[in-house]
Amino acid sequence: MARRKESEKSQNQNQDDSDSNANDEMEDDPNFEDPEGYNDDISEEDLMGDLIRQMPKETDGVESIVVVDGVPQVGSDRKDKLQTVLRKLFLKSGTVTNEYYPSTSDGSTKGYVFIEYSNADQALEAVKLLNGYKFDKNHTLVVNLLTDFEKYDDILENWETPVPQPYKEQGCLQYYLLDPDACDQFSIVYEQGDKVGIYSSTQPEPTLLEERSRWTETLVQWSPLGTYISTFHAKGIALWGGEKFSQIMRFSHAGVQFIDFSPCEKYLVSFSPLADSRATDEPQAIIIWDVLTGAKKRAFNADKSQALPIFKWSHDDKYFARLGLDVLSIYETPSFGLLEKKSIKVPGIRDFAWSPTDNTIAYWVAEEKDTPARVTLLEVPSRNEVRVKNLFSVAECKMYWQKSGDYLCVKVDRYAKLRKDKSDIKYSGIYYNLEVFHMREKQIPVDSVEIKETIHAFAWEPVGSKFAVIHGEPPSTSVSFYEVKTGQTPVLLKKYERKLCNQLYWAPSGQFIVLAGLRAMSGTLEFVDTQDFTVMNTGEHFMATNVEWDPTGRYVATAVSWWGHKVDNAYWLWSFQGKILKRVALDKFCQLQWRPRPPTLLNAQQQKDIKKTLKKYSAQFEVKDRLKMSKASKELVEKRRKLMQEYEDRRKLKQDEYIAQRSQRIELRNNVDTDETEGRGGELEEETVEFFIKEETTFIDE
DSSP, rough: OOOOOOOOOHHHHHHHHHHHHHHHHHSSSOOSOTTTTTOOOOOOOHHHHHHHSSSSSSHHHHHHHEEEEEEOOOTTTTTTHHHHHHHHHHGGGOEEEEEEEOOOSSBOOOOOEEESSSSHHHHHHHHHHTTTOOOOOSOBBBEEHHHHHHHSSSSOSOOOOOOOOOOOOOOTTTTTGGTTOOEEEEEEEEEETTTTEEEOOSSSSOEEEEEEEESSSSSSEEEOOOOEEEEETTEEEEEEETTTEEEEEEEOOOTOEEEEOOTTTSSSEOTTTOOTTTTTTTOSSEEEEEETTOOEEEEEOOOOOOOOEEEOOOOOOSSEEEEEEEEEEEEEETTTHHHHHHGGEEEEEEEEOOOOSSSSEEEEEEEEETBBEEEEEEETTTTEEHHHHHHHHEEEEEEOOTTSEEEEEEEEEOOSSSETTTTEEEEEEEEEEEEEEEEEEEOOOOOEEEOOOOOOEEEOOSSSSEEEEEEESTTEEEEEEEEEESSSSOOOEEEEEOOOSEEEETTTTEEEEEEEEEEGGEEEEEEEEEETTTTEEEEEEEEEEEEEEEETTEEEEEETTTOOOOSEEEEEEEETTTTEEEEEEEEEEEEEEOOOOOOOOOOOHHHHHHTHHHHHHHHHHHHHHHHHHHHHHHHHHHHHHHHHHHHHEEEEEEEHHHTEEEEHHHTTTTTOOOOOOOOHHHHOOOOOOOOOOOOOOOOOOO
């Protein structure tokens, strides 16, 4: 016992020593406390923003509850059936954890229901999806969050009327349409995006209208009707317009990289792939804005696997649609909710496209086991399938609408053999079909054109019934032109063999086309008149990356963009007949875009009448063009004469100075007049140089 007490005593003594040593060490440690009077300006939100957003809130249990009004009042015998139908409906928005049906003393429902979801996001989705849902003929559901009742109950007693904002005059946004010579405008971005210039296509030299530095951070984009020009910035998008290109509207969307206007310019879709929705608990990747008011209409999350543009618009801005996994979601404006509150289930859907003139959607579905692939034409909003075309042995499809909406061509890649290797599918014996839908004919007949060779490009004539196809293997590619006629299969009009091209560019008014071999094909150009298929001219813009027609079809611009090729950056302007008009080389030139024009207000008959009487006015136009050229020539001659006069005056001034300084030169050179040194003439030699200018060969008939 004595030994045990001694050991305990020694352990306690050692513990006391260790505690004293620890205290000594603590005294030696630095002091991390803030000094007196120190103000910490860093908020908890900045330090622990993610954790604070995840912190439970007092209203967490309430925000996940929705109140459903407009529910049918049924007796106790039908209550179970009503619960089953409603539960199935509300499970589409998320996981239902609880539901409560208030009842009367006899067991009948009172016409409203409380439904609780697992989280607030699912409850919010239920409100968006099912508020206004037509349950049956006599009942429409009204869905609200439970927390909304508190929000509407807490209304200020002394409500103040908002002060109306003063009207801001924006000028005429369509002023460019009033140009008496109908000169089109175009924008250029150069010096790696640091400078933006806007020009008018006057002759013989384009006229600079506006030039600014740091106007955009990446590129510029015109709206579909040419009303606005948009610039990209780190914090969002800005719209500019009017004669002075003043700022019209701003849209705040950090990191935006892509925008898309609706066809009538009512709405703007901005896409920021790096947007973080955690900061606001709302989607931030895709935002739809009202162009006139700048109001945010709705936001969506983005799927990284989807191609741009994510949303596709109907021609009249009434609808826009999005492709999902086995679903096609069609939204309507101005509510921006799902059409009929639900998406269309289409198992295997791969792609879709709106008609450019009607509210009709064309979509195609891939084949699955024994079920063939199919192309379906769907009317909106009725969802009536007006035409279905089954296709067999299909590897891929691509749809091309004609600009007037008269025809739809579906390029079908077919296979002879199919081999499945685990998750990979390999096709062999690929050949191609063009399925042409006649949209204006009864029952929408479909004609087929088979092309055995690989199809590289397809393009409809914008105004007309012709289309062009590039097919074959380089360098033996061919270009074929077909015409679609009522009640007949497409007729081959012309086939050009061994053409070095990979892109087709029709003039906006049709008839003329440019066959272009871009990038690797060295920028070869061929200008063709498809009325009689004559090659008007050929040219080359080495390493050209872009070709773009002006809206009137008078000029063609070709460009070597710094984004695609780091040297020889320039843009060239051509006439529609292939005559080079202007070569402009700019440092790190990036982009050229013509300003679009709205559709003409003339009907088809009025346009035909103008074409018939065009020769009557052509003489007046030619006189006007000659006057312009002569005026330009006079201005050029006057400019050169002025420069020559300045040179002569300068030369005479220097000669007088030279003569006045003659005595000083003689004195400095020991009284030797070196200006007239003998033998100087012998030091000069006259040399005649001849240049070969042109060789002409004339054949004389004997």
